[in-house]
Amino acid sequence: MGEFAGQMQDSTSPAPDTALVDPDIHVESFRQAREARRLELVEDYVELIADLIGDGGEARQVDIAARLGVAQPTVAKMLKRLAEDGLVQQRPYRGVFLTEAGHALAVQSRERHRIVEQFLCALGVSPEIARRDAEGIEHHVSAETLEAFRLFTARTV
Secondary structure, X not given: OHHHHOOOOOOOOOXXXXXXXXXXXXXXXXXXXXXXXXXXXXXXXXXXXXXXXXXXXXXOHHHHHHHHOOXXXXXXXXXXXXXXXXXXXXXOOOEEEEOHHHHHHHHHHHHHHHHHHHHHHHOOOOHHXXXXXXXXXXXXXXXXXXXXXXXXXXHHO
């Protein structure tokens, strides 16, 4: 600890590179993060529903719950919200289907995921880790950053 003692800063003064940003910028950063978290579940659900429909013709509540690792009542609550938002239609004894708006959101989410995953792979991240990390990043990346990822990947491929 002795060699580091001289390098430690007084805990009451901020590190030179951590000065507070303008309050309006701070507010916007946190607002963007809250909005991304709010949309994250919606996007994950519609993307999974699209995948299940593509694979087996329909998405059943039990399959959604199994794939997301959540209880069926949790899925039922979210499906109700998605239906109210006009993203899915539930048909008795038939499962869940995407509306046109739900399908468009699923396609958009899948494309963001693909761009982020390709970017991470271009940086040298293993495909398995890139796939997993992209699942979280895709929801929080701005359109500007996403476009930069896409352009970077296009130059490196």
